[in-house]
Amino acid sequence: MDYKMKITGGVPLRGKIEAQGAKNAALPIMAASLLLKSGTLNIHKVPRLHDVLTMADLLRGLGAEIQYEKGEMSISIPEDLSWETPSNLVRKMRASSLVLGPLLARCGRAVLPLPGGCSIGSRPIDLHLKGLSRMGASIDLVHGAVHATANGLKGCRIYLDFPSVGATENLLMAAVFAEGETVLENTAREPEITNLVQTLKSMGASIEEEGTGVIRIKGVDELHDAETIVIPDRIETCTYILASIMSGGEIEIENVIPQHIDSLIAKLEEGGASFTVKNDSVIVHPINRLKAVSLKTMPYPGFPTDLQPQIMATLALADGASVIQEGVFQARFLHVSELNRMGARIELQGNTAVVTGVEHLVGADVSATDLRAGAALILAGLAAKDETCVYHIGHVWRGYEDMDKKLQQLGGQVEIMPTESVGTKVNGAVMKEDS
Incomplete structure (x- = not known):
């Protein structure tokens, strides 16, 4: 209808x-829950929007259990997590690409059909893929889907050609478990990035955001249960x-x-x-x-x-x-x-x-x-x-x-x-x- x-x-x-809570903050925070090896992320002030519901269904398709009522969302991630995303959901929404970095970091592999979204011009994810490759991932495009694998990501210096919000978020999440230190330069500086950084730090990530387009991430072994609030x-x-x-x-x-x-x-x-x-x-x-x-x-x-x-x-x-x-x-x-x-x-x-x-x-x-x-x-x-x-x-x-x-x-x-x-x-x- x-x-x-x-x-x-x-x-x-x-x-x-x-x-309302910010849609563009809620979506990457929801994706960040995939980094839990077995645990729960509680999120406050989550707006009830079509994109939020699509992301919730996408996470459920990967194995997450989600409770959501009156702006309060609880995402529980199992130890055994799927790494192949449902194409029918990914193609509904551009922000689906945000699960790529967390899945690669958490599972060592990911399959992601090229995502959809609003028709407002070309918004390729090449900066995401280029950065993940710098961290040691192997990226292939097969029948319109990204196939990514990594035998442990490695920290490195990554300079973004453009301060892409999505690429900043994806690489930031991917770097949480990377060996050594990852330095992201010319990153997006939107408030939603800071909200994601605060969430990851509350989960146990080691991140320094300098507010000047430089983010430093030191890899850790695992994250833990946490709660956060959407700006x-x-x-x-x-x-x-x-x-x-x-x-x-x-x-x-x-x-x-x-x-x-x-x-x-x-x-x-x-x-x-x-x-x-x-x-x-x-x-x-x-x-x-x-x-x-x-x-x-x-x-x-x-x-x-x-x-x-x-x-x-x-x-x-x-x-x-x-x-x-x-x-x-x-x-x-x-x-x-x-x-x-x-x-x-x-x-x-x-x-x-x-x-x-x-x-x-x-x-x-x-x-x-x-x-x-x-x-x-x-x-x-x-x-x-x-x-x-x-x-x-x-x-x-x-x-x-x-x-x-x-x-x-x-x-x-x-x-x-x-x-x-x-x-x-x-x-x-x-x-x-x-x-």
């Missing part, structure tokens, strides 16, 4: 919500900040780490927005109209690519022309045509979008092509005149827990509805149901 979100726009959002989701927090601004409302978001959202706050303040930032919450104050700003997406602590579609929707209503340069994923502009259907004026020039602000957006039938594009269309619908239907809303459920309920809690006029058929016609094309 496929679903759509029906939105009646023009209602200012008001009230208070709490940010707040900075992308979800920022999405609701933008929703408040677009709707002309005033909301407070609790369970926030303010320094994690600095890049958005600074950019919005440049555009004239104002906030009250507390120790663990942020209040978004009303603004009549944002001024145009320009930005380029970059690895953390730069402006996140995962917010580019949402801020583009916001700037579609700004006063003046904004320039947005996508510096991470080359195909992350699939939402542009849908926003333009709603009255936005956005022109693409290669990896750059020129957004000329309009007075208002209009409701339309639009389709979510990926997770963050779907969120951007929902924001546009909240601000638009009349009614908007966002089809293929399943993409959004991959990253936002109870988004419809949170928006309703803030006064948003939204409703989740089944589409008329699996092959719903949107924008003149038949769109297939999400897999």
Whole structure:
């Protein structure tokens, strides 16, 4: 069954919500449980999302026992662990690749079909494989699947050509049992990496994270039971900040780490927005109209690519022309045509979008092509005149827990509805149901 979100726009959002645990922190932490040779990892504040449930099923397919209720997850790993991943689950989600490093370290071998995920451009795992090879792994690609073996990984120096989050996480986990010391350089510096490091250290790993893109790991013989907490989701927090601004409302978001959202706050303040930032919450104050700003997406602590579609929707209503340069994923502009259907004026020039602000957006039938594009269309619908239907809303459920309920809690006029058929016609094309 496929679903759509029906939105009646023009209602200012008001009230208070709490940010969920970070999806992009929960997934690698769940994968890290595979490093236990026999034990349990308890994780707090795990968001209930499609990707989280897919990762849980993937771990179960490898032999784990998982209890999960109301944000509390307990993962028990048996001594006898499977090393061959279920292809039907791996192909659903890009983050499935995160089990490769732990399996190789724990079992000495792993089979991983090339993973799936959002269609936002090429995101190869070559940096993962190159790093594992440096540590002594033998890597072969057989019939679309990675076959990796290692007779004990060896510590070494690995310089990442690009500060890839996934490669940093995979190599970090693989190095936990490697002989000697592994030094990872030019690593990703996202807060989710620090959350993973903290989790691994609580399990008994020996890791020094210098905060400068260098991580040192000294191999240990085994890890032990532990518990950890998932950090707040900075992308979800920022999405609701933008929703408040677009709707002309005033909301407070609790369970926030303010320094994690600095890049958005600074950019919005440049555009004239104002906030009250507390120790663990942020209040978004009303603004009549944002001024145009320009930005380029970059690895953390730069402006996140995962917010580019949402801020583009916001700037579609700004006063003046904004320039947005996508510096991470080359195909992350699939939402542009849908926003333009709603009255936005956005022109693409290669990896750059020129957004000329309009007075208002209009409701339309639009389709979510990926997770963050779907969120951007929902924001546009909240601000638009009349009614908007966002089809293929399943993409959004991959990253936002109870988004419809949170928006309703803030006064948003939204409703989740089944589409008329699996092959719903949107924008003149038949769109297939999400897999």
